[in-house]
């Protein structure tokens with residue numbers, strides 16, 4: 001089928017302002033949107049910039065706004081959209097555009113680093129690895145599915161209003177360690193998130209959960225952090 005792709009273009013090094021460029025692509029209904037972008041770049045316009053890597057929903061590189069919704073270009077097929085073969089492709093909101101569909105994700109990863117995304121355990125090292133049983137692992141399993149695509153944070157209205165808010169993806173990563181049975185820093189992790197730029201910034205709007213391509217209940221996990229903060233406060 002003939003498809004029309006209307007794509008956001010902007011090269012800050014030479015364009016005064018963004019504009020949209022149309023491309024025509026012969027696509028199968030089962031083609032991924034990423035396949036169509038590749039066709040445009042490889043056969044029509046090598047100047048078009050976008051991110052992609054694994055093409056199978058694992059690397060999280062190709063989160064975009066497709067026909068108004070944030071999603072992964074490699075996880076959506078042409079037939080998923082009932083728009084008569086018309087597609088509008090835009091970069092993720094919230095972040096500065098580096099070129100076309102490529103945004104600056106540094107602020108996103110700075111917030112990820114802020115929550116200390118690694119296991120902290122100051123107890124004596126065991127002879128082999130630190131053991132975690134399946135029940136303990138089940139608690140953090142939703143957060144383990146996160147591919148850091150930034151869709152949740154880009155969609156979050158609080159992140160848009162308050163640049164200091166750590167955002168849903170970083171909070172989810174914090175949840176992953178707060179509830180990891182092997183981590184011994186949950187107390188300081190909860191204290192770190194006990195303000196309006198941390199867990200209390202979340203207004204429970206669920207947009208993050210709605211857009212997550214891995215089906216992670218992000219808002220629910222943030223709610224668990226809030227409850228844990230309250231419980232910790234009761235103890236002190």
Ligand code: SF4
Nearest residue numbers: 146147149150152212
């Ligand atoms: S929680 Fe979901 S939307 Fe957010 S970064 Fe992880 S995979 Fe992407």
